[in-house]
Amino acid sequence: AQSVTQPDIHITVSEGASLELRCNYSYGATPYLFWYVQSPGQGLQLLLKYFSGDTLVQGIKGFEAEFKRSQSSFNLRKPSVHWSDAAEYFCAVGSNSGYALNFGKGTSLLVTP
Amino acid sequence: GAGVSQSPSNKVTEKGKDVELRCDPISGHTALYWYRQSLGQGLEFLIYFQGNSAPDKSGLPSDRFSAERTGGSVSTLTIQRTQQEDSAVYLCASSSQPAANYNEQFFGPGTRLTVL
Numbered sequence: 001a002q003s004v005t006q007p008d009i010h011i012t013v014s015e016g017a018s019l020e021l022r023c024n025y026s027y028g029a030t031p032y033l034f035w036y037v038q039s040p041g042q043g044l045q046l047l048l049k050y051f052s053g054d055t056l057v058q059g060i061k062g063f064e065a066e067f068k069r070s071q072s073s074f075n076l077r078k079p080s081v082h083w084s085d086a087a088e089y090f091c092a093v094g095s096n097s098g099y100a101l102n103f104g105k106g107t108s109l110l111v112t113p
Numbered sequence: 114g115a116g117v118s119q120s121p122s123n124k125v126t127e128k129g130k131d132v133e134l135r136c137d138p139i140s141g142h143t144a145l146y147w148y149r150q151s152l153g154q155g156l157e158f159l160i161y162f163q164g165n166s167a168p169d170k171s172g173l174p175s176d177r178f179s180a181e182r183t184g185g186s187v188s189t190l191t192i193q194r195t196q197q198e199d200s201a202v203y204l205c206a207s208s209s210q211p212a213a214n215y216n217e218q219f220f221g222p223g224t225r226l227t228v229l
Contacts, residue, residue, distance in 0.1 A: 043221050044204070102158075105155035
């Protein structure tokens with residue numbers, strides 16, 4: 001069964017600094033990979049997704065993620081964070097043999113002035 | 114357009130009581146999902162509905178949990194004889210295509226359930 005690990009529970013970055021959130025997955029075939037963001041009191045919003053093709057995926061709000069099969073990783077990046085990026089970030093994996101997504105436990109991002 | 118809506122946004126109940134949580138999916142979306150988000154645990158799949166087909170209940174944690182979807186639209190998640198470990202945020206999502214999780218799931222804001 002597929003699974004997702006987000007090694008960092010909390011991350012703090014300064015506004016304007018770069019950001020990388022880590023995600024490792026476990027799945028035999030090419031997975032479907034997603035990053036969602038959850039702001040306080042809000043539902044989850046899709047940032048970006050990867051199914052195939054170009055391993056560097058662009059998403060909304062200036063985020064990007066790179067699929068690295070050799071490392072089983074799908075790390076999320078942003079070159080310059082804004083205070084409004086403070087939120088909980090979830091990596092998720094799906095497969096073509098099911099329909100429910102498997103989510104990581106999330107990484108909480110704090111942005112300091 | 115309107116997104117996925119859930120009600121109530123917050124629910125506080127006493128141990129042993131039954132609760133009902135409601136989800137209104139995006140109009141026209143045939144697939145509907147319930148997830149549970151416990152503190153520090155990420156999201157846990159509970160149940161999946163696709164059109165008029167029998168739901169996939171494989172994620173329900175116990176027989177105290179049940180869900181129905183009327184008319185292929187609104188869904189209600191019912192928890193009977195609530196326990197303190199049921200305290201969590203219950204999230205509903207819908208998608209426009211069936212049984213294919215490469216399709217984006219649109220999430221509602223959730224219902225925060227607290228069992229005292």
